[in-house]
Amino acid sequence: MILSALLTSVGINLGLCFLFFALYSILRKQPGNAGVYAPRLVADGKAQHIWDFNLERLLPSAGWMRMAWRPSEDDLLSNSGLDAVVFMRIFIFSLKVFTFAAVIGIFVLLPVNYMGNQLSLDFTGLQNKTLESFTISNVDDGSNRLWIHFCAVYAFTVFVCCLLYFEHAYISSKRLAYFYSSKPQPQEFTVLVRSIPITSGRSVSDSVDSFFTQYYPSTYLSHCVIRRTSKLKYLINDADKLYGKIVRLRSSNQSEQRFKRAGFMGLFGRRIDLLDQSEKKLEHMEDNVRTERSSVVVKQVRAAFVSFKTRLGAATALHIRQGLNPTEWITERAPHPKDVYWPFFSASFIKRWICSIIVIVAVIVLTILFLIPVVLVQGLTHLDQLEVYFPFLKSILRFSFVSHIVTGYLPSLILQLFLYFMPPIMAMFSSIQGYIALSEIEKSACIKVLWFTIWNIFFANVLSGSALYRVDVLLEPKKIPNLLAVAVPGQATFFIAYVVTSGWTSTALELVQFMPLFCTFIKRRFGGDSQEELKVPSIPYHREIPRILFFGLLGVTYFFLAPLILPFLLVFYCLGYIIYRNQLLNVYAPKFETGGKFWPIVHDSMIFSLVLMHIIAIGIFGLKDLPLASSLTIPLPILTLIFNSYCQRRFMPTFKGYSAESLIKKDRNDRNDPTILSFYEELATAYRDPALVPVRYSTNDESMNSPLLDAPEA
């Protein structure tokens, strides 16, 4: 790729970004779009007063940027929780890393690369100077200038490791401070117990009660046996929807909405009273709910949430194996009641263990076999081959417009489409694997998606692009550095373009929220329940974090190979910082709070990127006839891994659980707290299944509430 082509691409994408910004700044000022661009404010009732018409509404402005910039980290913490703060720290951390990298890269490495003659020897002539002359490929083989790259690699590694250490320490301290300042949370006092053994004639509830009153007489508070309520939930959900419809029909009182014809599309046949019909249907549903509920009481699963009076009591039950048989009385950290999510919940030890093995295999197979569509899609860019396989396409492909689309946009579009479905698929895998909280599922899916992205975007492009794509290579670890050293620099221009298109434009698109905008538009146009409750979305961490980390990987690996990528990355991170800050404050509401548990993923990804860079450096210095530099680089990945192992021991325990010291301190503070007794009362019912908890409708419809109120005893 030559410089002008890159500049064109940058220009187009920059234009798109400005277009999206302008679009956003106008659209967000339209009152009808408040539900799209500020659902959090609408839900909190803060968004109404600004919607009076004036000319400003039609002019693009940058006020939102100032508003997104202004709040401090503490404001963000109180507004969106620690997870949002940690998410924004990824941007701050990356900005620090790549500012340092850009200073070295642009002012030191880039001139050195450009002054080399390796590529000019092959091509000769300035007009042919491609982007490659800015990469390490242009430095002469065996040149002593490569020692500058060598030093840069060392300096960069040391800088990143220091930064990682301080960032880890900072987030650990934030996590602790957050814990100390938080109110008592049900999950701190509760553990989930699975594989409860039952003796004949006793219920699970009796079994749990007798076990914990026997062994934890002073701290045991209450328990809540888990029941199979998926069918009941489904029925109640239906009933709720129908009830909502009835309420609307009643309040509107307009005959054209209330009455409808029975025939085709409501156009022919006899006129029927929808309200009447719906109420009859609801009665039938109530019967179903009642029958199902009475059967649910019996459907006890051999698992229960067990609550304790103190955090230390819960921690003791969690950390010490309970039963004699290690496959019984298995305790697990309980998630927050609202965070509980287990479409594939299983109380059996064996079943969960088998599921987990199957999922691991499935994820590996999916990650590796996904390359097949990638390779096929890349095949689409070779028109001549396409014409050989599908001769009937020959006439169509002769039009230059069609062939441009096929070669230019279609492959990446198909790839993006495939990739778009990965995060939900991985989240599903994680939920099958046995995670019981939405937060844990997202965290696990985040890791899966990250590896998936690294393998299928980085390695697939690098290796297939160099026509060296073979899985066999993994079986010959000695050849890997050389292979990467040949392949990776060759893809530098591709990844610079990737940062500009996928990085810049996708992030700007995030701002415009085309999908929700489109949905609201459709809904508003073609009827639909406009009075339906506004759903505040939550940020899909398992989609966003891997994407951001992947750009970090690109930056780290290409830092000394092709420093030209760094300014583009910096722009991406600046954009991301301001845009995601805006979105977190206005659009996304936190769905759960892990207390910063996403940070270790960032740390691991950074360490992996560093080691990958070192391996490439070892290969490159070898290829460039500088074997001494190559050998001297070998200690670097080893030292990095040792550093990582130290960090694991130094910081990871903080992210896994709280220490006895902090738990006991918090417990003591609670003792002086007058509200703790009412908290205990709440705690006893906090983990009751929502399907068994009485549902209260805002109107006083007796006939509706009564059947849903008589929840069975837990």
Next chain:
Amino acid sequence: MILSALLTSVGINLGLCFLFFALYSILRKQPGNAGVYAPRLVADGKAQHIWDFNLERLLPSAGWMRMAWRPSEDDLLSNSGLDAVVFMRIFIFSLKVFTFAAVIGIFVLLPVNYMGNQLSLDFTGLQNKTLESFTISNVDDGSNRLWIHFCAVYAFTVFVCCLLYFEHAYISSKRLAYFYSSKPQPQEFTVLVRSIPITSGRSVSDSVDSFFTQYYPSTYLSHCVIRRTSKLKYLINDADKLYGKIVRLRSSNQSEQRFKRAGFMGLFGRRIDLLDQSEKKLEHMEDNVRTERSSVVVKQVRAAFVSFKTRLGAATALHIRQGLNPTEWITERAPHPKDVYWPFFSASFIKRWICSIIVIVAVIVLTILFLIPVVLVQGLTHLDQLEVYFPFLKSILRFSFVSHIVTGYLPSLILQLFLYFMPPIMAMFSSIQGYIALSEIEKSACIKVLWFTIWNIFFANVLSGSALYRVDVLLEPKKIPNLLAVAVPGQATFFIAYVVTSGWTSTALELVQFMPLFCTFIKRRFGGDSQEELKVPSIPYHREIPRILFFGLLGVTYFFLAPLILPFLLVFYCLGYIIYRNQLLNVYAPKFETGGKFWPIVHDSMIFSLVLMHIIAIGIFGLKDLPLASSLTIPLPILTLIFNSYCQRRFMPTFKGYSAESLIKKDRNDRNDPTILSFYEELATAYRDPALVPVRYSTNDESMNSPLLDAPEA
């Protein structure tokens, strides 16, 4: 090797075994050897009455076998502890496994192998039939008879896995029963705390006290800060020895022992009073001890044993992270006071972590580089090469006697000598690694020695024997099955001979105890302190277990390749069973009690052997033109590993610690125990450093005891 050669070797070794048996049965009846053959009985005062002279004393008899056979497992348990029982279970387990294997191998596989014609095609003629005709190599390529081997591999794997499961369950239950029936042990109530943070102006002791009284007010009992006492111990040891000498000199009162000349070897010069001289020396030593002791009080290490009133209290402190900073207040299971052994103790987190990394690297390097002497030693068997390198040897090597020694015995002797020093070296590595108990060091050394043995005896012989020895192979995992399939069957005869020589004869040698016998003989002949206290040895598990497990590995891998090895193995296990039973009852006293923690090593070794066998089977079936069988074997190692992973989850927690249920039950039983208060008192001083504990000599020598009694306050 032809059959007659094997039979000769078997004959010689069988003869040796019988010789050793006869020798043992005579020697053990001599009163003077009681300290060698029954030190336990002597120490317990049970061994005196049988030593009256009669003719029977000079005749070999098999009475000891009956006596070793008679005691039940419970007798062994009460006599030698659970570790001894688990050690004997290895023999019982192996006997079960290889009886099954031998039935299939001898009656099914051996005839099939012998009926093959693969090797006869190459050699032709019955007189040339070697031992190889009994191996799988003799089965025709592509013959359907190989399916018999295939079925045998599957049946054997299923049998071994079932047996492993039941054995694990059996030993787990034994472990629990042992725990329930045992008296309160100090280590159950105590944890070792390291990396204790100290604020300026406060001692470690204050810091520990304030921390645990603050956070564990109801269960904290006492603590004992660790001090650097290695120098003090050394001084006290010297003083003790000198004191023993003085006591002997006093009691003997014979002038030839008491007086000695000052000159060369006590032959010339003026006569001096040894007693007088020694007493003066002792006084000087006492001064040193006093000075050192006063300085030790200040030399507090930032680590302490902290004791609790209940087992659950200790378990809570152990399992829940204590301090805010994960590198401070690190808790660890405390060993039994007598089991504490830490020549390389360090309280610092970083130092221990670095030591552990260094040791891991050192062990790997040692394990791999040890092959250099092995290869050199194997080179000795090639006389022609030796003559080329060392021409001056030519004349010596011409004598057939010398060349026989060089080729026949010297290589294996040198190898054995090298191997002999491995267990102590590995134990030293383990102690540097940071293990704090003798039992843990032996357990860790056991694993290290096992891997060392497997690599340096099995793989080195297999791979260098086939002239295919290259470490590179490890970097090409795809080739491993084929490589092993070619190399392993070729070494069958070598390993059969190895079982007979190293297995049978070494085990019989264990019975005769040549080394201690020789030492006692020397001591008795050439003076020495005959009244020195009798030291009852303990069984070196880290030497014996790897040896026994290695024979298991040979049996499993050669089961379907060369079933002829199995009868020899069975003989080895029968010999071992009776001999080690005898030794455990008469010779070895338990030095520590891990409660069966050695079993997981046996389990892992067995699983590794099975998987190795599967890999060889995959290679063999491929080589023998039966690709279908080869492919159908692939699921077997995977299923075995899944089985192993299940066992890990099902049984390993039992070996790591006791459950809350059992801890609380034991704690409650203690409450009704009237002796518990006196136990608490003992507990408070149990972990005081022996160097600081008052030393009581049996005689009432006031001048000696007084300086050693005034131990400083803990």
